[in-house]
Amino acid sequence: MKEVLNQLVNFGFLQSVFLLLIFLVPAKKEKNINSYMLILIMITLMGLIGKIVYNSGIYGSNFRFIAFSEFSALLFGPTIYLFTESILHKTKYTHSNLFHYVPGVAYSLFIVVYFIIPSDAIILSRIKTGELQRVIYACHAVGLLVNITYWFKGFKVFVNFEKEMKKEASFEVHIHFMRNFLFLTGFCLLVWTVLFVTSFFGFPMLERNARPYIWILLTLIILFITYYLMLQPQVLRSIPEIKSKKYHQSKLSIEDMEILKVKLDKLMLEKKPYLNNKLLKKELAELLGINGPELARLLNENVGMNFFEYINYFRIKEFVNLAKTEKGKQLTFYGLAQEAGFNSKTTFNKSFKKLMGVSPSVYFNQKI
Structure with a gap:
């Protein structure tokens, strides 16, 4: 030995x-x-x-x-x-x-x-x-x-x-x-x-x-x-460089935040930035015309989610909608998840179960 x-x-x-x-x-x-x-x-x-x-x-x-x-x-x-x-x-x-x-x-x-x-x-x-x-x-x-x-x-x-x-x-x-x-x-x-x-x-x-x-x-x-x-x-x-900043000094009023919330909802529905599977908070903030800390404040105070949860919420909705189409019926769950913006099977499964309460297979079996 x-x-x-x-x-x-x-x-x-x-x-x-x-x-x-x-x-x-x-x-x-x-x-x-x-x-x-x-x-x-x-x-x-x-x-x-x-x-x-x-x-x-x-x-x-x-x-x-x-x-x-x-x-x-x-x-x-x-x-x-x-x-x-x-x-x-x-x-x-x-x-x-x-x-x-x-x-x-x-x-x-x-x-x-x-x-x-x-x-x-x-x-x-x-x-x-x-x-x-x-x-x-x-x-x-x-x-x-x-x-x-x-x-x-x-x-x-x-x-x-x-x-x-x-x-x-x-x-x-x-x-x-x-x-x-x-x-x-x-x-x-x-x-x-x-x-x-x-x-x-x-x-x-x-x-x-x-x-x-x-x-x-x-x-x-x-x-x-x-x-x-x-x-x-x-x-x-391979790890992206991300420098987070606090938003406690944001000068946006409550009214400004409400307007931005409507603008953000419209942006997500029309442009679907969540389909970018490498989307960063700073990139979405630029599309909205604000900075990263202000977007963080908007999500925390007006939406009640962090950036990761918010984007994957829309991806799950996209996944469910795609699954109902003819094209979706030809793809696997993970294939659909990739179409919806996910780049990881693990992240998709965790996000889906957290939002829907069950796994994708159980969810669709219940629907059928």
């Missing part, structure tokens, strides 16, 4: 080197390399190097190489957060964001001073008194605290982005990469936490024996990134 774990770590190391080369020697047309993805790969690579050298036995089974791997321990969380922020909000790398790595740098300096520089005699003395084990537990606790805090910050960014997209876009943005990425890294932190907690309940050897699996999880992160970059190289650039 140990040999299998070591081989997986080696494989993860080779994958990270391969990805690093892809990032550092990009094709001329690939200029928009995400800096935090690059940092994440280098951090993972750094964490795996110490483990590989230790396993190789080239310099003997010197525990200091394992300590070297700890340099990356507090760097994952901040990078996960900054990577999530940069992908979803289109923010670029700035030197000011380096302050998020201060805890990781301080931790690495402590590892050097306490674990790597001291002689073997000093380390053995600390082992006998139990001091070394207590310090290791303290290091694990600090690592968990920092990384979990930053993971939740990244997860909060993701959740808020999903909510914001409902206000700005009429379609469901494909952010499965970020959802899966956060799930995988969150699972790593969960396993780390479980291993840490078990050591306080009389199972110290269980924690020690299970530590190699942490390296397997790091390997899985590398494989996960490789999978997406190879099969979906456009995934990091």
Whole structure:
């Protein structure tokens, strides 16, 4: 089993080197390399190097190489957060964001001073008194605290982005990469936490024996990134840039809002902008002759829906009307949904059931 774990770590190391080369020697047309993805790969690579050298036995089974791997321990969380922020909000790398790595740098300096520089005699003395084990537990606790805090910050960014997209876009943005990425890294932190907690309940050897699996999880992160970059190289650039603005300073009167509501209803019936399956709020606002925040106010105060719900409401109505035509009888439900402006089967099914209370098949069976 140990040999299998070591081989997986080696494989993860080779994958990270391969990805690093892809990032550092990009094709001329690939200029928009995400800096935090690059940092994440280098951090993972750094964490795996110490483990590989230790396993190789080239310099003997010197525990200091394992300590070297700890340099990356507090760097994952901040990078996960900054990577999530940069992908979803289109923010670029700035030197000011380096302050998020201060805890990781301080931790690495402590590892050097306490674990790597001291002689073997000093380390053995600390082992006998139990001091070394207590310090290791303290290091694990600090690592968990920092990384979990930053993971939740990244997860909060993701959740808020999903909510914001409902206000700005009429379609469901494909952010499965970020959802899966956060799930995988969150699972790593969960396993780390479980291993840490078990050591306080009389199972110290269980924690020690299970530590190699942490390296397997790091390997899985590398494989996960490789999978997406190879099969979906456009995934990091497919999320639209949307900057939402508040409408609390809108100067439109109640009468103005009523007039706009009538104008909007007419626009939706005559021009059917909802048939554009990539319709954005700012585009509909331009057709109406107002700005995005004013349209958001109109929908919230005079319609009672957000932009996503409002547009898909009209698409569902279009779908039902199309289903009654001769052409509609020749198409599948999803084919009709595409004709009505939907670009996702999942979004269509969810929207239909939310509005009609039942699935499309049940609805039409009831009608028949």
